[in-house]
Amino acid sequence: MIDNKKVLFSGMQATGNLTLGNYLGALKNWVTLHDEYECFYSVVDMHSITVRQDPAVLRKRARALLTLYIAAGLDPEKNCIYYQSHVSGHAELAWILNCFTYMGELSRMTQFKDKAAKHADNINAGLFTYPVLMAADILLYQTDVVPVGIDQMQHLEITRDIAQRFNGIYGDVFTIPEAYIGKTGAKIMSLQDPTKKMSKSDENVNASIYLMDDPDAIRRKCKRAVTDSLGEIRYSDEQPGVKNLISIYSACLNKTPEEVEREFAGRGYGEFKEAVGEAVVSVLEPLQKRVHELEKDKSYIDGIIKNNAEKATYYAQKTLRKVQRKIGFPDRIR
Numbered sequence: 001m002i003d004n005k006k007v008l009f010s011g012m013q014a015t016g017n018l019t020l021g022n023y024l025g026a027l028k029n030w031v032t033l034h035d036e037y038e039c040f041y042s043v044v045d046m047h048s049i050t051v052r053q054d055p056a057v058l059r060k061r062a063r064a065l066l067t068l069y070i071a072a073g074l075d076p077e078k079n080c081i082y083y084q085s086h087v088s089g090h091a092e093l094a095w096i097l098n099c100f101t102y103m104g105e106l107s108r109m110t111q112f113k114d115k116a117a118k119h120a121d122n123i124n125a126g127l128f129t130y131p132v133l134m135a136a137d138i139l140l141y142q143t144d145v146v147p148v149g150i151d152q153m154q155h156l157e158i159t160r161d162i163a164q165r166f167n168g169i170y171g172d173v174f175t176i177p178e179a180y181i182g183k184t185g186a187k188i189m190s191l192q193d194p195t196k197k198m199s200k201s202d203e204n205v206n207a208s209i210y211l212m213d214d215p216d217a218i219r220r221k222c223k224r225a226v227t228d229s230l231g232e233i234r235y236s237d238e239q240p241g242v243k244n245l246i247s248i249y250s251a252c253l254n255k256t257p258e259e260v261e262r263e264f265a266g267r268g269y270g271e272f273k274e275a276v277g278e279a280v281v282s283v284l285e286p287l288q289k290r291v292h293e294l295e296k297d298k299s300y301i302d303g304i305i306k307n308n309a310e311k312a313t314y315y316a317q318k319t320l321r322k323v324q325r326k327i328g329f330p331d332r333i334r
């Protein structure tokens with residue numbers, strides 16, 4: 001608890017171009033939460049280097065992501081928005097938690113298996129212990145809730161396991177976090193293969209809508225989205241392509257899937273896909289405009305980066321000192 005509010009933490013990687021999945025599954029759900037929770041949102045640049053990065057590109061993308069957080073509506077006065085690499089407590093706690101995490105449980109992580117297969121030439125130890133750094137991110141702030149898309153659930157489960165294991169040995173050191181999954185958009189699928197999640201790293205550019213895609217590209221990608229031959233607009237697992245488009249449309253316009261089914265009953269796929277394209281444009285166009293405006297205000301963004309890193313460091317240090325004392329590291333001499 002901070003000032004009688006529960007604590008919320010989430011983060012995104014500054015790798016690749018963010019997709020509509022990242023926005024609808026995560027960012028969009030974050031902007032209304034600060035009244036209820038003390039919120040920390042990190043640009044997790046330390047996670048990004050588990051895959052080789054061009055330094056200049058990483059720096060640029062990290063800043064673009066931080067700007068996007070604000071453009072999407074996260075008020076930096078009410079939400080702590082910061083770079084993970086600016087708060088050294090993340091790395092320090094990750095090391096400690098590494099010693100409380102088993103090789104067996106890490107090797108069961110599906111994201112590790114997927115990434116190891118994709119980057120067979122660089123299966124580094126960081127890729128393997130990635131979930132431990134994620135656990136450190138979350139536990140460092142005594143987090144109660146973690147808003148994420150469904151793909152991150154396994155990492156949240158291991159975070160809870162690590163925290164419970166640690167608490168079992170040392171007493172109630174960590175708050176045990178809960179996942180917070182949005183009602184709509186929790187899993188946006190590829191437009192070209194609706195059995196796979198929409199992903200930044202998809203090689204087929206038509207599979208994902210990127211947040212900075214121009215309106216024509218968005219409309220074109222929606223038009224080309226894979227559907228089926230049933231000809232009915234139903235939110236059903238038998239029609240994964242149509243179901244995904246309904247998810248996108250309903251998340252963009254804050255409607256329920258049932259409302260969308262009723263709205264398009266008896267209408268054709270062509271017309272529906274066009275409407276989906278317009279719905280996405282209506283959300284992303286204003287977002288892109290705000291990003292471009294904010295990018296011009298360098299000193300404003302710099303101020304946020306500095307102040308929020310200090311705020312995050314303050315809370316991170318509180319937990320870290322407690323953990324260090326519990327495990328027997330010598331006290332500091334003041």
Ligand code: TYM
Nearest residue numbers: 010011012013021022025026134148149186187188197198
């Ligand atoms: P990342 O950067 O892959 O994704 C950021 C957020 O976007 C969600 N997401 C999706 N939601 C719906 N449909 C999709 N197709 C889709 N693709 C991505 C993800 O679930 C996530 O919420 N390891 C994390 C970042 C991280 C983190 C943390 C998150 C590091 N530390 C602590 C929460 C708490 C990741 O790589 O997310």
